[in-house]
Amino acid sequence: MKIIKRLCLLLLPWLLTACGTIPTYNSNGTEVQGSTNTSKAEQSKPTPAVKAKQAAVDETAQAPAAVLSLMKRAEEQVARGDNPGAIASLERAIRIAPRYPETYYRLGERYFNQGNYKQARSLAEKSITLGADWLLRRQAESLMERASAYQ
Template identity: 40%
Template sequence: MRVNNFFICISGCLLLVGCAGTTKRPVAPVADASSVQRPVQQPSSTVTQPADKDKNIQIRAYEPSVPKAVAPVHSSAVTSLVAQAQLLESAGDLTAAVATIERALRIEPRNAHLWNQLAHLRFSQGRISPAADLAMKSMALAGGDIALKRDNWRLIARARRGAGDVAGARVADRKARMLH
């Protein structure tokens, strides 16, 4: 008797679980592939060459758009500090220039341009390894700024070359060239 009650209880639970999972869900509409509108890429140049006497073949060369450099956006305080750091650097006071950029970074810690500038200053001080690390930090924050990323890779290549890592410098140079 106990075995029958056990099986009845189990089969009742399975029936409830099975019924609970059969809710009707709306089906997403499927668009016809021919009705989907795709953006049309304008060719940069078109060359027409006669293939046969009756036909003309158009050859279009694809040229990707050149990414624009992103101008650094600073608050007025940071703009003032950057200008002061540039004056200090041109006067040869790298230690004061570094301190000024570090003050700017306390205001805008996610500004990739400030990290890049600090990396260049550290490299100028002869602190090669921190310069490469700071350039990598700048690269992580650079987003779509291709020019800034290229500059960071070039600085990393110079730092690796200065540290004797010729193979690492070649890799960094290659990455800088790939960013067009």
């Protein structure tokens, strides 16, 4: 009797897995044959004539580790009062990953602190055009407004 109980316990997960199949769909949204979990109302749904546009994979570039370390170094340089060194670090980070918007914003901040307001505004605009997320976008817009006030 113990052998039968053990055998049932071992086979139960396989049985449950076989009973719980998930329906699969092809690219136009219709169910693939062999799946029986949908009702007739769901099967008779018309497929939309216009398909949604998928977002670009690299719409906003991701920062490589070297860029992140350069940005951290720039923060340390700013804390020490080395604004020209921070600018050099951020410019190098931009050469490594030219599509990463945060480096442009941070470089714009450094130029703003130096009094180069035109360059700061230009870099904030570049950050926005590269697809800055909502928080970075707001910060860049704020930098643009502050820089415009001095021009």
